[in-house]
Amino acid sequence: MELLPRPRAEFTPGAVHVPGWLSLDEQRSLVAACRGWRGYRQTRLPSGGLMSVRMVCLGWQWIPYRYSRTREDGSPVEPFPRWLGDLGRRAVAEAYGVGESTYGPDVALVNFYDAAAKMGMHQDKDERALDPVVSLSLGDTCVFRFGNTETRNRPYTDLELRSGDLFVFGGPSRLAYHGVLRTLPGTADPELGLTGRLNLTLRVSGL
Template sequence: MSEGLFPRERVTVAPGAVHVPGWLPFALQRELVDACRAWGRGPVPYRQTVLPGGGVMSVRSLCLGRPWVPYRYLDTVGVPVPDRLVELGREALVEAYGEHGGFTPDTALVNFYAPGARMGMHQDREERSGAPVVSLSLGDRCVFRFGNEENRGRPYQDVDLASGDLFVFGGASRWVHHGVPRVFPDTAEPALGLVGRLNITLRETGLGG
């Protein structure tokens, strides 16, 4: 996708929250899209998550490593987090913070946003580790709403995420509410071979074992 007249700049959105546009080279984006398809055809297919109140999330998700279900992690481990994703997670933290601090994600949540899908405001709070969250975007552009720790409303900032973008949040921003209120259809580079948006989120659960 074209950057337009003005290139997008790296931004520190809040203390500990860093947006790096275009961080993933296009060839690596293609590789990750293919990997996401392959994982979905294996033992961890994409599913729509049913929330405890009976609601069904509009995104479809799969989880590598320690599985997440609302709102906890299971004790089992299915398909381990691939070494390449662990390496990418560490490279991402070096890019964002200058060091990775031994980051070893033991869960990778992959969300697929088909046309019309979105994600409500929520916190990633089931982890016992305070390690940062690493988010990689592929495919269609979206509005990523980055809020506050106290509630799902204002104040918040809307960040434009495009394919290849890196977003890291940790430190003072680790527990803030965030969500995706809108995805813009048909905004991905056609050569990527993806209709919709994929988001790969790497985390340390801190649960051990």
Template structure:
């Protein structure tokens, strides 16, 4: 999705920072290659089942820790019981670079879990909080592929006030501090909006977290 005017850094709420175009095209392509490998296992990408029995419309693969609603485990107990792939050192460094870009100081940021969500043309994500972590370190979100409308709300309710942002391929969004537990979601994607050079149909979202678990 081409922007008429240059997109600039924004802070929709205290502690929440949007940095458009933070990832280079080369970095995006490298992350796509890595995600394709992670998606095949040792625990393959799957749609998670919610406690009410419904299936999420996004498909997810995890690194470091396996996430299932609403807890982390070392083994994928809801997806065959396998051990999840390790969280690589180079991704830790990318997370630290992201926090430094957002706040000016990585403050010993040490992500140990990643949730990699794939959105096809019809996928969306309801308003929710990322609160299954013990630590309150920032969440780093990287967008690759099709653009989306990202709704970032408040910490008290799924309802307004919220801000709708367009996240495009290569964008970085970091939320911590007063906004760490803000409700957020993806209301829609724009199929076919990604740069054809990426060779990706759909949207990838990598969220890096520091769980605080041992």
């Protein structure tokens, strides 16, 4: 139970944070699904560096900076489940206050953050469509930085994303720079049974 409720907020036009959107049971179901998807690995960037998060992709494989139907080792990508698309439509409808959403995601990037993992400021611009990105947080709280569309620098807002939180960014904010500064170990609800943080981002590839 929150001592002080966290209100939903629109940080910039099209960028909406809905705290505690997922119930504990929904969070547990998502964690179980994430554990069933195989192939979590660190992605190597063109610079030669390894991303600190471990990732598995659904629907399309993200290979910096493009999408493929196969993983880098030639194996097939995990399928994108229909129920996850339904969840994405619910999320967009909730964030934007519409009765029904036609959102049709076909790709998900599932990132696992241990205590040391972070994500540098970047744009989600490898898709050919500019439909909203839906972000769902599970497990440990993170410090999330959401910025502007022009630069990695100010103006930006730092906020905590906790387990069950929903963050959607589209419209004028679709190409905003964003990143994860750090995770806060030990902040997950013990009943969730997860050490670390899982983040699911749903997108429309346009492919």
